[in-house]
Amino acid sequence: MNIHESEKIAGILEYMGYLACENEEDADIIVFNTCCIRDNAEKRALGNIGAVKHLKKLKPELITAVAGCMTQQDGAGLNLRNKYPYVDIVLGTNNLFELENCIQKLKNSKKKSVLIDPNERPEVLENEKVYRTSGCNAWLNIMYGCNNFCTYCIVPYVRGRERSRKMANIIDEFKSLVDQGYKEITLLGQNVNSYGHDLDDGSNFAKLLEEVAKIDGKHRIRFMTSHPKDLNLDVIDIISQSPNICNNIHLPIQSGSNKILKLMNRHYTREYYLDTIDAIKAKIPDCGITTDLMVGFPYEEEEDFEDTLDIVRKVKYSSAFTFIYSVRKGTKAAQMPQIAPEVSKNRITRLIAEQNKITKELSRGYEGKVFEVLCEDVAPKKEGFVCGRTDSGRMVTFQGDKSLIGEFVNVKINKSQSASLFGELTEEK
Numbered sequence: 001m002n003i004h005e006s007e008k009i010a011g012i013l014e015y016m017g018y019l020a021c022e023n024e025e026d027a028d029i030i031v032f033n034t035c036c037i038r039d040n041a042e043k044r045a046l047g048n049i050g051a052v053k054h055l056k057k058l059k060p061e062l063i064t065a066v067a068g069c070m071t072q073q074d075g076a077g078l079n080l081r082n083k084y085p086y087v088d089i090v091l092g093t094n095n096l097f098e099l100e101n102c103i104q105k106l107k108n109s110k111k112k113s114v115l116i117d118p119n120e121r122p123e124v125l126e127n128e129k130v131y132r133t134s135g136c137n138a139w140l141n142i143m144y145g146c147n148n149f150c151t152y153c154i155v156p157y158v159r160g161r162e163r164s165r166k167m168a169n170i171i172d173e174f175k176s177l178v179d180q181g182y183k184e185i186t187l188l189g190q191n192v193n194s195y196g197h198d199l200d201d202g203s204n205f206a207k208l209l210e211e212v213a214k215i216d217g218k219h220r221i222r223f224m225t226s227h228p229k230d231l232n233l234d235v236i237d238i239i240s241q242s243p244n245i246c247n248n249i250h251l252p253i254q255s256g257s258n259k260i261l262k263l264m265n266r267h268y269t270r271e272y273y274l275d276t277i278d279a280i281k282a283k284i285p286d287c288g289i290t291t292d293l294m295v296g297f298p299y300e301e302e303e304d305f306e307d308t309l310d311i312v313r314k315v316k317y318s319s320a321f322t323f324i325y326s327v328r329k330g331t332k333a334a335q336m337p338q339i340a341p342e343v344s345k346n347r348i349t350r351l352i353a354e355q356n357k358i359t360k361e362l363s364r365g366y367e368g369k370v371f372e373v374l375c376e377d378v379a380p381k382k383e384g385f386v387c388g389r390t391d392s393g394r395m396v397t398f399q400g401d402k403s404l405i406g407e408f409v410n411v412k413i414n415k416s417q418s419a420s421l422f423g424e425l426t427e428e429k
Ligand code: SAH
Pocket: 037, 038, 152, 153, 154, 155, 189, 190, 191, 225, 226, 227, 252, 254, 292, 293, 294, 323, 324, 325, 326, 327, 328
């Protein structure tokens, strides 16, 4: 979501005639797109903003702007103005489109801007300018905001309520991405399964998936993120019936303990979640299932954590994002008694070790088999090699050159190392 938002910022700048540069010393304008989901994301953003001070001294005409969800927190705009006076423009999540005006105003009359609307703006912007940076993959927003108010999460406060784009607009953008040659299109939303609930035209996520799956061409469709309470059998059926929708579902469970899930306001139990996983595995046997897991949530005891480990063993995720719970001011969980940091650290280490064991075991199951891979990039730090993902979302490295990027190729896996798969091009299917 954030990468795509940065692409929209870059799209506005490109439209204004700016070109992307490699080094910040060469830049005429630097825009920070911030995230405040966890404390470390926020600290990193502030550290990076602080580092611009010396650049501004060297080059006073440098324009600096801060956008993204961090600015939308209570008092954040003023705080940024006071603590980082060399920041020229601060834009809230709903004010991004005003970047061009703010830059013009600064250039014409040296006026700085802080524009942060409350999160009530109902309309959804269409025809935004986008400067895409993800090679043959394209991101496509289907909705914005979130209504769920998980008790740990800041997103609904900084991104506002759910707003879905009209299905016709999404389909038009999808077709145009296919026409431009993109090979993988990822539909984005905080909870894609509640797509359309705010529209009064009967649209829903299953219908949207069905429509985009009909669009001709050799390309892949992915989507994120699904909320376990809303992922339904219709969606699972459509994935299983549509060859161009990837067999890959990201289904964040957060915790395996019913007590913690309730405190998190997640609206499902571990039993309900496991039933959904069974339904996925029954309909889509080779589905890559990934998740988000959190440890150290208030009131989490050893037995709750054991429940999380148990879920990890039962589901066998192909990979998992693991987080230590981070207190976010203004959320309900911030008022709950907090767990000692060393307990959380111990749990996350054990959780990562458990997941790594499973990832390694699943990786071994890929050895000797042939998969269709979309070649996405040159392999990092490996001359003469390229990489790409299987339909189920696993990254594979294999010998090849740049000309393969954007191509679908068959790759035989001959070695696995923890999460990494290595293979070779093959004619076999
Ligand atoms: N809408 C998505 C996720 C958005 S945030 C969903 O509901 O799944 C991505 C992940 O960040 C979440 O799944 C959660 O695991 C993590 N996260 C959110 N708030 C957090 C917090 N306060 N502390 C630690 N992790 C958090």
